Amino acid sequence: MSKKILCLFAGLLCLGISLSVLAQGQGQGSSSSSSDGEGIGIYLLGTGDILDVRVFGQPDLNSTVEIDGDGNVSSLPFLETPIRAQCRTEKDVQKDITTEYSKYLRSPQVSVRISERKSRQPATVTGAVNAPMQVTMLRRARLHELLAKAGGWTDRASGTVQVMHTQAEMCPAAGEVFQKTSAEAAGNFGIMVIKISELKAGKEDADPFIRPGDIVMVTEGESVYVTGAVVTPRELVLRDQLTLARAIAMAGGSQRLANTDVVHVYRTKDGFVGQEDLKFNYAAIRKGKEPDILLKPNDIIEVGQSGTFSRKGLMELFTGTFRTAMTVATQRSVIF
Numbered sequence: 001m002s003k004k005i006l007c008l009f010a011g012l013l014c015l016g017i018s019l020s021v022l023a024q025g026q027g028q029g030s031s032s033s034s035s036d037g038e039g040i041g042i043y044l045l046g047t048g049d050i051l052d053v054r055v056f057g058q059p060d061l062n063s064t065v066e067i068d069g070d071g072n073v074s075s076l077p078f079l080e081t082p083i084r085a086q087c088r089t090e091k092d093v094q095k096d097i098t099t100e101y102s103k104y105l106r107s108p109q110v111s112v113r114i115s116e117r118k119s120r121q122p123a124t125v126t127g128a129v130n131a132p133m134q135v136t137m138l139r140r141a142r143l144h145e146l147l148a149k150a151g152g153w154t155d156r157a158s159g160t161v162q163v164m165h166t167q168a169e170m171c172p173a174a175g176e177v178f179q180k181t182s183a184e185a186a187g188n189f190g191i192m193v194i195k196i197s198e199l200k201a202g203k204e205d206a207d208p209f210i211r212p213g214d215i216v217m218v219t220e221g222e223s224v225y226v227t228g229a230v231v232t233p234r235e236l237v238l239r240d241q242l243t244l245a246r247a248i249a250m251a252g253g254s255q256r257l258a259n260t261d262v263v264h265v266y267r268t269k270d271g272f273v274g275q276e277d278l279k280f281n282y283a284a285i286r287k288g289k290e291p292d293i294l295l296k297p298n299d300i301i302e303v304g305q306s307g308t309f310s311r312k313g314l315m316e317l318f319t320g321t322f323r324t325a326m327t328v329a330t331q332r333s334v335i336f
Contacts, residue, residue, distance in 0.1 A: 043138065044171045045085045046119025047071055051093065055101065056109035064115060073097075078104060087171040090114055119170065121213035125150040128157040128218040137212035144199065144207050146216055153196065158221035159239040161199070163192040167213045197240065222297030226251040229258035229303045243292040245285050247301055254282070259304045265293075266300040275300070 055061040071086025083096045094112035101108040122134040130151030198206035221237035231252025260283040266275040284290040
């Protein structure tokens with residue numbers, strides 16, 4: 001009986017060792033380092049982060065320290081040489097602190113953990129979004145992630161997103177070049193302009209990484225107005241190179257008695273008092289005989305009506321009278 005128990009115990013021990021080895025192998029296979037320098041898997045320290053440093057059996061050496069402006073841990077007890085922390089992990093810092101304390105202690109056991117992560121500035125999402133906000137950035141995220149977090153863009157969006165970097169990458173990848181922007185910078189220096197249509201199409205270049213401190217602005221479109229003899233007079237947002245024909249179509253199209261030969265576009269002109277009256281042949285544009293025109297901010301499109309005794313008015317009047325007579329005749333034939 002004792003031999004059977006001994007064999008059973010040995011078998012269980014072998015099984016336990018095998019499961020332990022298997023678990024270790026799976027753990028090693030699933031671990032992966034993030035390619036993002038500020039990724040989720042590996043958090044790299046920066047100025048302002050607070051570390052909790054503990055030395056086992058030495059309570060006088062326990063301390064909470066903040067990484068200084070130079071990126072170092074410089075206020076640990078009995079250590080005169082600063083410990084480099086910028087762009088390193090807490091484990092790297094722990095090894096260096098252990099090495100330094102080994103000069104005074106025999107086999108010191110040091111623990112370093114991140115108490116507060118304060119080195120990353122929030123990214124700001126503003127403009128034509130449903131919920132403008134600041135997003136805490138513990139890593140770089142794609143543009144679509146921040147836009148989704150802000151509730152997506154509104155109907156006022158012009159069709160472009162501007163991404164501006166306000167500070168240098170804290171831990172840039174090898175070979176990465178950064179140009180700091182400022183409010184006084186001329187042109188689009190340092191500002192990336194992205195088309196929403198390309199972002200929706202899934203183009204990788206239109207979905208860049210957003211870094212801590214970035215400003216993401218969904219630009220609002222200017223207005224144009226469609227009035228007169230259209231089905232639904234309305235205000236439209238100027239986006240995606242809006243043309244005259246498209247604007248009238250978005251207003252439901254022209255009415256039957258509309259004078260489509262002459263459509264007025266009232267446009268504000270620099271140095272011009274009032275508005276400039278531009279005339280276009282919408283009928284010819286629809287037939288492809290004349291080129292469509294691009295609208296500008298604050299354009300007012302007015303589609304006039306044809307006169308009652310004009311050729312189009314008389315034809316519409318005759319057609320309407322004939323249609324009414326046929327309807328009445330048909331109804332009578334059905335009734336009687």
